[in-house]
Amino acid sequence: MKCRKCCQKAIINMRQHRLAMCKEHFLDWVPEQVERFIHKYQMFSRQEQILIAVSGGKDSLALWDILFRLGFESDGLYIGLGIDEGIHYSEKSGQLAEAFANTRKLRLLTVNMRDEYGETIPQIADRTTRGQGKPCSVCGLSKRYIMNRIARQGGYHVLATGHNLDDEVAVLFGNTLNWEVSFMSRQSPVLEANHPGLVRKVKPLFRFSEREVAAYALLRGIDYIYEECPHAVGSKSIFYKEILNRMEEKRPGSKLIFYLSFLKAKENGLFANHAQEQVLSLNTCSSCGQPTTASGECSFCRIMLKQ
Ligand code: Q46
Ligand code: ZN
Ligand code: ZN
Numbered sequence: 001m002k003c004r005k006c007c008q009k010a011i012i013n014m015r016q017h018r019l020a021m022c023k024e025h026f027l028d029w030v031p032e033q034v035e036r037f038i039h040k041y042q043m044f045s046r047q048e049q050i051l052i053a054v055s056g057g058k059d060s061l062a063l064w065d066i067l068f069r070l071g072f073e074s075d076g077l078y079i080g081l082g083i084d085e086g087i088h089y090s091e092k093s094g095q096l097a098e099a100f101a102n103t104r105k106l107r108l109l110t111v112n113m114r115d116e117y118g119e120t121i122p123q124i125a126d127r128t129t130r131g132q133g134k135p136c137s138v139c140g141l142s143k144r145y146i147m148n149r150i151a152r153q154g155g156y157h158v159l160a161t162g163h164n165l166d167d168e169v170a171v172l173f174g175n176t177l178n179w180e181v182s183f184m185s186r187q188s189p190v191l192e193a194n195h196p197g198l199v200r201k202v203k204p205l206f207r208f209s210e211r212e213v214a215a216y217a218l219l220r221g222i223d224y225i226y227e228e229c230p231h232a233v234g235s236k237s238i239f240y241k242e243i244l245n246r247m248e249e250k251r252p253g254s255k256l257i258f259y260l261s262f263l264k265a266k267e268n269g270l271f272a273n274h275a276q277e278q279v280l281s282l283n284t285c286s287s288c289g290q291p292t293t294a295s296g297e298c299s300f301c302r303i304m305l306k307q
Helices: 023-040 058-069 089-104 113-117 121-127 136-153 165-177 181-186 210-219 236-250 254-267 272-280 299-305
Strands: 012-014 019-021 050-053 074-080 108-112 158-160 200-202
Touching (some): 012 210, 050 058, 058 074, 058 089, 074 089, 074 113, 108 113, 113 121, 121 136, 136 299, 165 181, 165 210, 165 236, 165 254, 181 254, 236 254
Parallel strands (some): 050 158, 074 108, 158 200
């Protein structure tokens, strides 16, 4: 297999794009495409301050590397979840995020759950009904809450996450199976800040497969955490990804078509009524002042105040 651009030996073949590339051209192609998508989907401009949610994994570090190479001003935010039983997931991922920032002289903000809130995610999950069995629900809502709070307090215009195509398609697949129309109406590569106190959220890597992002991170020599969070084992999302990978194997491009067709349907107004309802139903938390769909206190304040 030869590189489409220079005819040297290709190191990656992207069947869904009918495109093979050598290392050098692949490492140029990825940021070029990211810049194109940032512009196409109107994610942010060069004048805006970007905060990247950094987990220490390949996606968020690859995103930070790409935005740095493209000359966008961006800081990182790492949230120490305190998931340290077994493989020391949080400790290792925090060290890798820090090392990445230090070697490139980038600014990394850190929020440590234990230091800031007095409890780790597994501890909060253990004492709340919401977290019974698995801490993912508590973890997800805490991360969303903290990311928005730090972005807003720091005066950032936009919060970028490293979600890739496989992540997005797995979520869409799950929502479609259950016909979760309100979730589908909110799923997008760009979520505008349509309520006071919200920060725009963007996913600049949403058109790249997990394999492409992993290849980019490896070829750039990025040191990231290879292990998944131990709580991800057996998750629905991983199960959906396996099914979708089987489909992609037989029909390359299926994932991208599924996701882009969904975006097209949204653009044509398929979920317009539901999107409007979501905006109208946002309130302000009576305790912390952050936007919430709940009336009274937001879910985060409720789990933190519940003894
Ligand atoms: S970090 Fe948190 Fe994930 Fe771990 S506890 Fe679950 S939600 S699996 S992205
Ligand atoms: Zn080449
Ligand atoms: Zn609150």
